[in-house]
Amino acid sequence: MAVLSVEAIRALFPSMQRTHNGLPVAYLDGPGGTQVPASVADAMRDYLLHHNANTHWAYPTSEETDAMLASARAALGDFLGAAPDEVAFGANMTTLTFHLSRALARAWQPGDEVIVTELDHHANVDPWRQVARDAGLVVRTVPFDVTTGELQWAALEAAFTSRTRLLAIGAASNALGTISDVTAAARLAHASGALCYVDAVHFAAHELVDVRAIDCDILVCSPYKFYGPHVGTAFVRRELLARLDVPKLAPAGNEGGERVETGTLSHEAMVGAGAAVDFLASLAPGATSRRAALAETFAALHARGLVQVTRLWDSLRAIPGVTVYGPPPTRPRTSTLSFVLRGHTSTELARHLVSRGLFASNGDFYAQTVIERLGHADDGLLRIGCSAYTTDEEIERVIAAVQALAA
Ligand SMILES: Cc1ncc(COP(=O)(O)O)c(C=O)c1O
CATH class of the missing domain: 3.90.1150.10 (Aspartate Aminotransferase, domain 1)
Structure with missing residues (x-):
């Protein structure tokens, strides 16, 4: 079709x-933020006007909220090629990255290393630099070739050492449009025992994300770049999610993506993010699944x-x-x-x-x-x-x- x-x-x-x-x-x-179709705004309006509540209470609008947020996680799961319980939401990609970097660094020692790239948006660089300052980590920076606009792959390979704990890499440059081979990058990271953190904010608006094919550990993106509202979302691999030492409140939930979420999020934006995925799926009306x-x-x-x-x-x-x-x-x-x-x-x-x-x-x-x-x-x-x-x-x-x- x-x-x-x-x-x-x-x-x-x-x-x-x-x-x-x-x-x-x-x-x-x-690349700065897409326009929004009526269906996304309608879904957000419907949530706010008819189902608005906080989560996990025993009254109907709260139960409806839980169900709608579960649907949003399922939609984003389909969007990323992930399971719904591996999907977390946050204010935006930047805030999620500050939060997740802080959680990850709790398991690292002074002298451990993280790799960032020159080609990345600073939201996938500065949180790592700042957590490195706090935790005594070493940051290695991979250059890009100014004539081709592509990462210097040999420099990326050479940046790994026995102390590397994480590679932070963008799937696509929001400035130049360059697509980097994050599947090969994740392979390199895993071969040296490091995690791979992918910024797919620009990429996800243009190409189908498949977190299993990439085999990354965390992947972040922002629905407002793909026809949704202003909100961020993250895939965190299930095993990693379970062991992440996240800064959090003692009574807060630990199930699925809720484990890394803080406070009350914008439920209407989460619903809108799910609606954005449905909007994209609706453009191919004959398909057999979302x-x-x-x-x-x-x-x-x-x-x-x-x-x-x-x-x-x-x-x-x-x-x-x-x-x-x-x-x-x-x-x-x-x-x-x-x-x-x-x-x-x-x-x-x-x-x-x-x-x-x-x-x-x-x-x-x-x-x-x-x-x-x-x-x-x-x-x-x-x-x-x-x-x-x-x-x-x-x-x-x-x-x-x-x-x-x-x-
Ligand atoms: C490639 C890339 N990464 C990260 C970000 C930051 O995303 P957010 O605005 O959701 O924090 C942007 C925003 O423009 C971006 O284009």
């Missing part, structure tokens, strides 16, 4: 009706994104004064592309695009080290992100706008 057309997908998003300067708005900041539908949806989104990023790559590079960064479309990458235009700051470029109804973000995107290494610490890059609702015509509008500014 076919996956819905981009026009049919756009009809599910009320925000697609918005105009700016009399032009339809093109939302090109998926997981099968997600696989079809992501295969189609990958194919559409590849066409768009290839067009952007070829056309922007042909404009005098434009420098495009990251791997070419023939290498593993997402449909996120960043560039600069000589003689214009990235903010000027962003404002020029806005004047034509094109909403895109600029700066360092918290992938600060990537931007520094590329020599743009002062001003950053302009980033175009293609999402499920991005049309080929919007991509042509971006190219025409940059051509006009460069002329």
Whole structure:
């Protein structure tokens, strides 16, 4: 069965009706956060207006809350290829990473080592650096190649020692779109007795996550990057979850993902995250299961994104004064592309695009080290992100706008 057309997908998003300067708005900041379909907002509204309660009490709205949160865990389990009891929620990926790093480090000794990469968003770097400072750990940093936008694999292999306890690695760069082989990275980590912590925040919006195939120990992502509300979620491998020494309150639950959750979370956002998974599955209506539908949806989104990023790559590079960064479309990458235009700051470029109804973000995107290494610490890059609702015509509008500014 076919996956819905981009026009049919756009009809599910009320925000697609918005105009700016009399032009339809093109939302090109998926890597910063995607738009939300009506079904996700409806699910959150339904929860808040009809089922709102705290968990684990013996009255109907509380029981309904428990059931709805269990459904959300099952949906995220299908999304990640995990069991529902391995799914935890948190405020966002950053908060989950601060929390989980602190828990993991309780089992480590001064002098133990963690590996981070230059290509990562700082949410998968700074929590490790800070816990290292607190616990006396050594941090090793794997560089990336500025010409290819890819991790230096030999340096990654060389970073492991007998003291390595964990590799923190991103599945895809939110600045350059580079996809890193986290399956091979997890194999390397396990071969030296270390854990593998994967930041899939950018990756999960573009490719089907399969935590068993990757064989990682923890994987984190953020539903607001894949058509859901502002919330974070983590897969923690069951055996690891059971032995994690998590900072927690004595009376708090220890079952499944609740073991690493703190306080009362945003139930409506958890429900909305589950609805976002159902939205993605609904794009492939003929599939036999939710997981099968997600696989079809992501295969189609990958194919559409590849066409768009290839067009952007070829056309922007042909404009005098434009420098495009990251791997070419023939290498593993997402449909996120960043560039600069000589003689214009990235903010000027962003404002020029806005004047034509094109909403895109600029700066360092918290992938600060990537931007520094590329020599743009002062001003950053302009980033175009293609999402499920991005049309080929919007991509042509971006190219025409940059051509006009460069002329
Ligand atoms: C690759 C990547 N990792 C981590 C984060 C941080 O996620 P959160 O905002 O959920 O803390 C982001 C956010 O942009 C990201 O793109």
